[in-house]
Amino acid sequence: MADRKYAFxxxxxxxxxxITTESAIFGFAPDAGHPKFGQLRKLLLEPSVDTGL
Structure with missing residues (x-):
């Protein structure tokens, strides 16, 4: 974990x-009017493991 912090x-x-994963994902469909917005939003509903960073 320490190596990762120094690497970042x-x-x-x-x-x-x-940036956060959420920012990166929403960069592909920045508003709710985008046809892929719903699919991308579903990716964010899945909880991720807390890495402590």
Whole structure:
């Protein structure tokens, strides 16, 4: 876990913008009017494992 935290910090220092999975998914269909919005929203209803990060 410590290695992951340091890796994410290094990636940020290189200029990457770290975002949540929700932000990434909704980037594909940014509003409810998009035809795939409902399908993408279902992906977010599944709980994910808390990694502690």
């Amino acid at each position: 910090k290094a990636i940020e220092r290189m200029g990457a913008n770290l």
